[in-house]
Amino acid sequence: MSTLREKILNTATDLFQTRGINSTGVDTIVAVAGTTKMTLYKHFVSKxxxxxxxxxxxxxxxxxxxxxxxxxxxxxxxxxxxxxxxxxxxxxxxxxxxxxxxxxxxxxxxxxxxxxxxxxxxxxxxxxxxxxxxxxxxxxxxxxxxxxxxxxxxxxxxxxxxxxxxxxxxxxxxxxxxxxxxxxxxx
The missing domain is CATH 1.10.357.10 (Tetracycline Repressor, domain 2)
Structure with a gap:
């Protein structure tokens, strides 16, 4: 697993646990992970x-x-x-x-x-x-x-x-x- 992919996965995990899944948008995930939507969707085809x-x-x-x-x-x-x-x-x-x-x-x-x-x-x-x-x-x-x-x-x-x-x-x-x-x- 690439480190950027791992970072996105870990960031999403933390945000989903603390804020809820539906309350956490892709924009928030990429902002906290320090990446872009394009990169997120390269590793994960959808939310x-x-x-x-x-x-x-x-x-x-x-x-x-x-x-x-x-x-x-x-x-x-x-x-x-x-x-x-x-x-x-x-x-x-x-x-x-x-x-x-x-x-x-x-x-x-x-x-x-x-x-x-x-x-x-x-x-x-x-x-x-x-x-x-x-x-x-x-x-x-x-x-x-x-x-x-x-x-x-x-x-x-x-x-x-x-x-x-x-x-x-x-x-x-x-x-x-x-x-x-x-x-x-x-x-």
Whole structure:
């Protein structure tokens, strides 16, 4: 990736997180990145394409970070599942947290036919599938059911933290997740 392309992508990421996607125009992105529209469109064929790449990168970065944290802190599948919300809480309470891209984007692009909404929905499904695979590895009988419950807790708590930092939502989501995970492990 060229450094100018990277700069545009990073600038767009920062602006989308802090100002919103629809509130951030191409003019603002190029002004803050110190480039031109022509250069932006050389690297990204449209604003929509740029949004999709920002979402992809954010999702991949989060998934890689979370997987690395889980894999480097424990090898036992049930412990990975139990530590999941501990690490998510660490992420949500970090100063760099500005919300979850797919949650924000789905709210700004509610039309299910829109590629941004479709990608957001797919990323939500992928995260739920990730939790389901952790649950399956831990021999949870209803891995998909537990994954749906935990992803609802995750998405709700992240939304609450996006709306008001320090809301305590993640702390309570972590407690609820522990009850659900402990119950599923015992079943």
């Amino acid at each position: 929509e394409n740029l949004i999709l790449e920002v979402l992809e990168k954010g999702h991949q970065d989060f998934q890689s970070w979370l997987s690395e944290k889980l894999n480097s802190n424990t090898k036992k599948p049930s412990e990975k599942l139990q530590k999941l919300f501990e690490f998510i809480e660490e992420w949500v309470t970090s100063p760099d947290f500005h919300g979850m891209g797919f949650i924000k984007a789905s709210a700004e692009f509610p039309n299910e036919e829109c590629p941004v909404h479709q990608l957001s929905s797919e990323q939500s499904r992928q995260f739920r599938q990730y939790i389901s695979s952790l649950a399956s590895e831990a021999n949870i009988q209803d891995a998909d059911g537990l994954a749906l419950q935990l992803s609802l807790l995750f998405e709700g708590a992240v939304q609450a933290e996006q709306m008001k930092r320090g809301s305590g939502a993640m702390k309570y989501a972590k407690k609820a997740a522990k009850i659900l995970i402990d119950g599923a492990i015992k079943a």
